[in-house]
Amino acid sequence: MIWRLAAATLLRRRARTALTVAGVAVAAAMLLDMVMLGSGMRESFRGFVEQQGFQLRLTPRGTMPFDSEATVGGAARLADSLRAAPDIVAVAPLLGTKLFTPRAGDDSVVAGFLLGLDPATQGDYVVVEGRDLAADDELVVNANWLAATGRRIGDTVRVAQGYEPQVRRFRGARTLRVVGRARFVMLAGGERAAAVPLATAQAMGGETTRDRVSVLLVATRPGADVEAVRARIEAGEPRVSALSTAAALKFVDERLSYFRQLAFILASVSLAVGFLLVSTLVTVSVNERIGEIAVMRAIGVARGRIVAQVMGEGLVLSLAGAGLGLGLGLVTAHWLNGILAAFPGLPAAFDFFRFEPSAALRALGLLVLCGLAAGAWPAWRAATLPIARTLREEAVA
Amino acid sequence: MTLVLSARDVRRDYPVAGTPVHAVRGISLDVHAGEWVAIVGPSGCGKSTLLNLLGAIDRPSAGSITIAGRDVARLGDAEATRFRLTGVGFVFQRFYLMPTLTAAENVELPMAEAKVPRVEREARARELLGYVGLAGRADHRPFQLSGGEQQRVAIARALANRPALLLADEPTGELDARTGTEVIALLDRLNRDGTTIVTVTHDEELAQAARRVVHVRDGAIVDDVVRRPLPPAAPADGAARR
Numbered sequence: 171m172i173w174r175l176a177a178a179t180l181l182r183r184r185a186r187t188a189l190t191v192a193g194v195a196v197a198a199a200m201l202l203d204m205v206m207l208g209s210g211m212r213e214s215f216r217g218f219v220e221q222q223g224f225q226l227r228l229t230p231r232g233t234m235p236f237d238s239e240a241t242v243g244g245a246a247r248l249a250d251s252l253r254a255a256p257d258i259v260a261v262a263p264l265l266g267t268k269l270f271t272p273r274a275g276d277d278s279v280v281a282g283f284l285l286g287l288d289p290a291t292q293g294d295y296v297v298v299e300g301r302d303l304a305a306d307d308e309l310v311v312n313a314n315w316l317a318a319t320g321r322r323i324g325d326t327v328r329v330a331q332g333y334e335p336q337v338r339r340f341r342g343a344r345t346l347r348v349v350g351r352a353r354f355v356m357l358a359g360g361e362r363a364a365a366v367p368l369a370t371a372q373a374m375g376g377e378t379t380r381d382r383v384s385v386l387l388v389a390t391r392p393g394a395d396v397e398a399v400r401a402r403i404e405a406g407e408p409r410v411s412a413l414s415t416a417a418a419l420k421f422v423d424e425r426l427s428y429f430r431q432l433a434f435i436l437a438s439v440s441l442a443v444g445f446l447l448v449s450t451l452v453t454v455s456v457n458e459r460i461g462e463i464a465v466m467r468a469i470g471v472a473r474g475r476i477v478a479q480v481m482g483e484g485l486v487l488s489l490a491g492a493g494l495g496l497g498l499g500l501v502t503a504h505w506l507n508g509i510l511a512a513f514p515g516l517p518a519a520f521d522f523f524r525f526e527p528s529a530a531l532r533a534l535g536l537l538v539l540c541g542l543a544a545g546a547w548p549a550w551r552a553a554t555l556p557i558a559r560t561l562r563e564e565a566v567a
Numbered sequence: 568m569t570l571v572l573s574a575r576d577v578r579r580d581y582p583v584a585g586t587p588v589h590a591v592r593g594i595s596l597d598v599h600a601g602e603w604v605a606i607v608g609p610s611g612c613g614k615s616t617l618l619n620l621l622g623a624i625d626r627p628s629a630g631s632i633t634i635a636g637r638d639v640a641r642l643g644d645a646e647a648t649r650f651r652l653t654g655v656g657f658v659f660q661r662f663y664l665m666p667t668l669t670a671a672e673n674v675e676l677p678m679a680e681a682k683v684p685r686v687e688r689e690a691r692a693r694e695l696l697g698y699v700g701l702a703g704r705a706d707h708r709p710f711q712l713s714g715g716e717q718q719r720v721a722i723a724r725a726l727a728n729r730p731a732l733l734l735a736d737e738p739t740g741e742l743d744a745r746t747g748t749e750v751i752a753l754l755d756r757l758n759r760d761g762t763t764i765v766t767v768t769h770d771e772e773l774a775q776a777a778r779r780v781v782h783v784r785d786g787a788i789v790d791d792v793v794r795r796p797l798p799p800a801a802p803a804d805g806a807a808r809r
C-alpha cells in the first residue's frame with residue numbers, strides 16, 4: 171500500500187519524474203565515462219607495452235621515444251654486442267620508413283608505413299591471415315593497406331621506399347610478394363602498414379638506412395635486474411638512450427595522472443549533480459505532499475514507513491537514472507573513443523575508455539547510494555513534522 | 568458505565584513570541600462508552616486544539632488524558648502513532664483522503680499499516696463502504712466523489728481498525744445542509760450501533776443530534792448538558808461494534 175503510494179507519487183508528475191530520471195541518467199553516464207577514462211588509457215598503454223614482451227626500448231639518444239624518423243647506425247654490431255650479454259635473451263631491431271605502392275587498376279600511388287624487422291623476434295604484429303615472413307622478398311600487410319591498394323594476399327607488387335610525385339619517380343623500388351595479413355599493435359587507426367625483413371627495408375632505403383635502425387627492443391632474462399641492464403647499456407653505448415617498460419609506464423602514468431584527476435573531479439561533480447537532482451525532486455515532492463504526509467501520520471502511519479516511502483522515491487529515481495545512464499555512458503564512451511582514436515599517431519588498439527564491469531558497478535552503486543542519501547534529509551523532515559500544526563497550515567493554505 | 572476517555576486539567580499553551588496563547592486552560596472531561604459528545608463554542612475557543620490532544624495528534628502542556636486505560640499524553644512517538652492507528656479514529660473537516668488511492672484503498676490504508684492480512688482488510692473495507700452507503704464507489708478516487716461521499720469514506724477509514732473512540736473535527740464543516748444531514752445521520756447510526764463519538768462542531772443540527780453537548784469558551788468548559796442519556800443496555804466495553 172505504501173509502495174503503491176510512492177509509485178503513485180512518481181507517476182502523478184510523469185513529466186517531472188521523467189526529466190529527473192533523464193538528468194540522473196546524464197550524470198550517471200558522465201560518471202561512468204569518467205571512471206572508464208580514468209583506467210582506460212593506462213590499461214591499454216600497459217596492455218600493448220607488455221604485449222611486446224620486451225623490457226627495454228633503445229632509441230637514438232636525444233630523440234623522442236616514438237620519433238620514427240631518427241635512426242642509429244652500426245645496428246648489426248650494436249645488436250650483436252647486446253645479445254652477447256648474459257642477462258639479455260633477445261634483441262629485436264626495427265627500422266621504420268615509408269612505403270609507396272601503386273594501386274591495382276589505376277596509376278595512383280598509396281603512401282603507407284613500412285617496418286623492417288626480424289620476424290623471429292618481432293612483437294609488432296600478429297598474423298591473422300596467410301603466413302608470416304619467411305624470405306627477403308616477402309611482405310606482410312594490414313587490412314588498411316590491402317583496402318587502399320586493392321591488392322590481395324598472394325599478389326606480387328612493386329613497392330618503393332621513396333616517391334617524387336612531381337616526376338612520378340620511385341626510389342628504392344623492390345618487387346615483393348604479399349604473404350599475409352596482420353594486425354599491427356602499435357599503429358594508429360587507419361594507417362596503412364606493411365612489414366618486411368629488416369635487411370630488405372635497409373636495402374630499399376639505400377645509403378640513408380644502410381645498417382641503421384630506429385629502435386632496438388631488448389628482452390632481459392627472467393629475474394634479471396632490468397634497471398641495471400638499462401644503466402649499463404646507456405653507459406656503454408652513448409648513441410642510444412634506453413627506456414624500460416616500467417619507466418615508460420611510470421612516465422605515462424605520471425602524464426595520465428592529470429587525466430585521472432580530471433576524471434576524478436568530473437566524476438565527483440556527476441555524483442554531486444545526481445545527488446542534487448534527486449534531493450531537489452524529493453524535497454519538492456515532499457513539500458507538495460506535506461499535508462498528505464501529516465494526514466498519514468495523524469491516522470497512525472509510522473515514521474519509519476514515511477522515511478521508507480520518501481527514500482524509496484529517491485532510490486527509484488536514482489536506480490532508473492543509473493540504469494539508463496549505463497546504456498548512455500557506454501554509447502557516449504564508444505562515440506568519444508571513436509573521435510579520440512583518430513588522434514594522429516596513436517596506436518589503433520588504444521582505448522581511452524575501458525569498460526570494467528566491477529568499476530562501472532561500483533560507480534553506479536555509488537550513484538544509487540547518493541540517490542538514497544539524497545532522500546534521507548527530506549524523509550527525516552517528513553517523518554518528524556509537527557502533525558497538528560502542519561494540518562492546520564494545510565487547512566489555511 | 569465504562570469510562571473510555573478521562574481528561575484531567577488539560578492545558579495547551581502555544582509559545583507565540585510576545586504573548587503565549589493559552590488555547591486550552593485546564594479542561595477535565597469524562598466520556599463513557601456509547602456516548603456521543605458534541606463540543607461547541609465560539610471560533611478560536613480551543614475546540615480543535617482539545618480534539619487534537621484527545622487524538623494524540625498533539626501533546627498537552629500539562630494534564631493527563633487517559634483513553635482506554637492509557638495516558639495518551641505520556642506516550643513516545645512510536646506508541647502515540649500506534650495509538651492513533653488503533654486506539655482512535657479521526658475524521659477531519661476537510662476529509663483528507665489520499666488522492667492517489669481509491670475509496671477502498673483509503674479505507675484499507677490504516678489496516679495495511681496495522682498489518683491486517685490483505686484478504687481480511689479488503690473484506691472489511693468493502694463492509695465499511697457498504698455501511699456508509701458507498702458500496703458502489705469502492706474503486707472511485709477521491710476526486711470522483713462528492714464532498715459528502717468523501718467524508719463518508721473518511722469515516723469508514725477512521726473506523727477501519729475498530730477504535731474505542733471516534734473523533735471528528737467539524738465533520739460537516741465543508742458540506743452543504745443536505746449532505747451534512749446525511750453525515751449526521753451516519754454518525755447517529757454509528758453511535759446507536761455502539762460507537763463512542765466526540766465531535767467538535769459549529770453545526771447546530773449536529774450538536775442537536777449528539778447525546779451530550781459540552782460548551783467551551785476561552786479554553787475552558789462552561790457548560791455540559793446531557794440531552795439524551797445512554798440507554799440502560801449500553802455496550803459493556805468501549806470498542807465499537809462497527
Ligand SMILES: Nc1ncnc2c1ncn2[C@@H]1O[C@H](COP(=O)(O)OP(=O)(O)OP(=O)(O)O)[C@@H](O)[C@H]1O
Nearest residue numbers: 559581583588590609610611612613614615616617
Ligand atoms: N499552532 C498554533 N500556534 C499559535 N496559536 C495557535 C496555534 N494553533 C491554534 N492556536 C490558537 O489557539 C486558539 C484555539 O484554536 P483552535 O483552532 O483550537 O480553535 P477552534 O475552537 O477550533 O476554532 P474554530 O471554531 O474556528 O475552528 C486560537 O486562538 C488559535 O489562534
Ligand SMILES: [Mg+2]
Nearest residue numbers: 614615616736
Ligand atoms: Mg477548529
